[in-house]
Amino acid sequence: MKTLAGAAVAITMSVSAPFAANAQDYSFKFQSSDPAGNPNFIIQQEWAERVGTLTGGRISIEMLPVGSVVEHNETQDAIAAGILDGHITDTSYFSGKDPAFGLIANPVGAWSDPQEMFRFMEYGGGKELMNSLVEPYGLHFIGATTPGLEAFVSAVPLDGVDDLKGLKMRAPEGMVNEVFAAAGATPVNIPGSEVFTSLDKKVIEAADYTVFSTNQAQGLHDIAKHPVYPGFHSMPLVEVSMNKAKWDGLPADLQEILTVSVRDLAQDEVSQLVAKDMKAVAEARAKGDITIHNWSQEERNKFRAIATKQWAKVAERSENAKKVYDTLMEYLTSQGMI
Structure with a gap:
């Protein structure tokens, strides 16, 4: 070094x-x-x-x-x-x-x-x-x-927020981890380089990792055959x-x-x-050995409602976090996005 x-x-x-x-x-x-x-x-x-x-x-x-x-x-x-x-x-x-x-x-x-x-x-x-x-x-x-916008890797079927309850999953430190915990999952913070091994050994059942094509290329769908695409959670x-x-x-x-x-x-x-995503999804559907789950707008809205409540909680933890929260909310409001 x-x-x-x-x-x-x-x-x-x-x-x-x-x-x-x-x-x-x-x-x-x-x-x-x-x-x-x-x-x-x-x-x-x-x-x-x-x-x-x-x-x-x-x-x-x-x-x-x-x-x-x-x-x-x-x-x-x-x-x-x-x-x-x-x-x-x-x-x-x-x-x-x-x-x-x-x-x-x-x-x-x-x-x-x-x-x-x-x-x-x-x-x-x-x-x-x-x-x-x-x-x-x-x-x-x-x-x-x-x-x-990331896809979601899962070894078990996930069709909505209720299916997250008790789910053992990888999520990075910070907001993503806390939102999934608030939704009832059990997130752990491990580096992306350990996602495949952790899924293969059943240490976790799912992972917030990256986009569909990269998940596919790295063989994650070989061991986790229930991806959610398009993603509902993370960018x-x-x-x-x-x-x-x-x-x-x-x-x-x-x-x-x-x-x-x-x-x-x-x-x-x-x-x-x-x-790459569009090509990988088409190939996966043609092959037929995985099941792609696409959440309804209603379920996506439920997840976002859980997420936005966490923003305000994080904002209370430091002066800088409050600054991020205020800037983000001002922008989203000005754009008619919230």
Whole structure:
């Protein structure tokens, strides 16, 4: 594992070397919360390569899969310490530091389409809100991505809210975990990389994981044959953030290229995964060895009603969580969404 001392030595050598790279060249290590081979991670690697092209090689980003340097919920500290330069990760992993991270990461029931969240982040105060949350930890928030509205993995039939009662399931720390608990499920917080094993060993019966096509590609439907699609519950905020001092040290043109490249990444990821989802669903239905459950609007509304009550409870837990709640409610109200 790279240490802070080792990083300092490497930086000193690179600066003092007489034939070092041009001072305008920047090399960064970003860690993902997705494993190698995961479609999300592949799209992130494509983004890193595209940044190199867009900047004429002035920025080089090495994308590392989850756990390469630190654990999935330790990247924030590693970035602040200079061990990593940035991450692409589910913001809810930092709910233990401040419940505000869980609330903004996945206000369950708020979004029914990725574009709704992107509009909030760009034009509804979300981006400024994220920076107010991460900058005290030494990070700068560049932009938001998401794999889209998630499907739901289940080894047992689920046709509505009542079927969640007593369900042993995986859910990330924060809002999603609490909403499912309020609905009567028994959620546990395990990393995405352990979902398959946990389902296979029957440690859990279901999982909030990711989109249908990724679940299918990773073989989850081989052991959990009752997916719910389209999803009814979750659309995570996956943040692209980096060390604030290193961000501040970039020329304005490179900052702008990175910002626009992340907007492109967000649209690229959503578009690629929607296309993959539609193909995977068609193949699964044609094969006929799984049963796809599509909740009625009535059941979806029941779940959202449970979720929105949790927002207000989380808002009471910290000053930042109240700020997230107020900003979110103001935006949703202004858009006629609540």
